[in-house]
Amino acid sequence: MTDPATDLRFDGRVAVITGAGRGLGRAYALLLxxxxxxxxxxxPGGALRGDGDDAGPADEVVREIKAAGGEAVACTESVATPEGGQAIVQTALDHYGRIDVLVHNAGNVRAGSLRELSYEDFEAVVDVHLRGAFHVVRPAFPLMCEAGYGRVVLTSSIGGLYGNHGVANYGVAKAGVIGLSNVAALEGAEHGVKCNVIVPAAVTRMAEGIDISAYPPMGPELVAPVVGWLAHESCSITGEMxxxxxxxxxxxxxxxxxxVYRPSWTIAEVGEQLAGIRDTSDPWVLPPVPSAHVDHIRNSFAMATKGTDNAG
Structure with missing residues (x-):
């Protein structure tokens, strides 16, 4: 095992971490x-729903970093608006003159069944998780491209990958983050900018009300090194989760x-060929970078060009 004393370092790098006052974001900030x-x-120090503001959590993390001999500055702007996102990135420029790492971790929770979820609660969650990601990526990304270096880590969730009851807003937002990450990875590749997604799970205040008595240890400190590696210059992947x-x-x-390829289809034939259509025994795994979009089209066209009916 690697000696923590000789672990990878970030000397000279400037990292912006959203939602860093508590939970996972705090663990990321303290580690980096x-x-x-x-x-x-x-x-901004709001409640779980995103209501209110409190400078205390961000200030406390800054104090902890400084007490350990590090450098940090607090920013209580909200990612939920373009102006807030710009101000967050500008804080890095004003204090440190650059931005090398962007970790978008900020989040809120407003649960409700799909039959009952209000438009207000839908928008409020999308504003922070998905639009919030864009609001900080948009001003940071050109700076990283111009500098020829950058590491972006966006946060999805198993709720975005697989869904869950009562959180359509959260699921939509976390799924959308994956698309944003893929585009940033593609457009950043030639400029030394890498973008990946962390899909974390940890016991934080978002676990309030959940019976965690049977959970194994799963504190934020178990996730932080993974984000640390994705944020480090030695990170060798991009466009991944x-x-x-x-x-x-x-x-x-x-x-x-x-x-399954056929030169023509009837509605009934789709059902008849469903086993072959759904056969995952030899899957196509198409990495977004360098060319999944093109590979998907090329491979699909190749089946049509061969003109061979492979229906069972």
Whole structure:
């Protein structure tokens, strides 16, 4: 095992971390700060629903980083607006003159069944998780491209990958983040900018009301090193998703079955060929970078060009 004293460092790097006043974001900020990064600790300090504001959590994390010998500054702007996102990135420029790392972790929760969810609660969650990601990526990304270096880590969830009851707003937002990350990875590739997604799970205040008595250890500190690696200059992947839950780290990915080709279809034939259509025994795994979009089209066209009916 690697000696923590010789772990990877961030000396000279400037990291902006949203939602860094509590929970996962706090763990990320403390870790990167302890490894030499200059950290912008962004958190308006609101309640779980996103209501209210309190400078205390962000200020406290800054104090912790400084007490450990690091450098940090607090920013209480909200990611929910374009102006807030710009101000968060500008804080890094004003205090440290650059931005090397952007971790978008800010989140809120407004639960409600799909039959009852209000438009207000839908928009409020999308504003923070999804639009919030764009609001900080948009001003940071050109700066990173111009500098020829950048690491962006966006936050999805198993709720975005697989859905869950009572959180359509959250599921939509977390799924959308994956699309944003793929585009940032593609457009950043030639400029030394890498973008990946963390799919984390940890016991934080978002677990309030859940029976966690049977849970294994799954504190934020188990997720933080994964984000640290994605944020580090040695990160060797882009356009990917890493899962971190209870000490397990894994890759999540989108795949397709090869499917069935026919020169023409009837409605009935789709049902008749469903087993072959859904056969995942030899899947296509198409990494977004460098060319999944093109590969998907090319491979599909190749089946049509061959003109061979492979229906069973």
């Amino acid at each position: 700060g302890s490894k030499g990064a200059k950290v912008v600790v962004n958190d 890493l899962v971190s839950i209870a000490g397990r780290v894994a890759r999540a990915f989108v795949a397709e079955s090869p499917g």
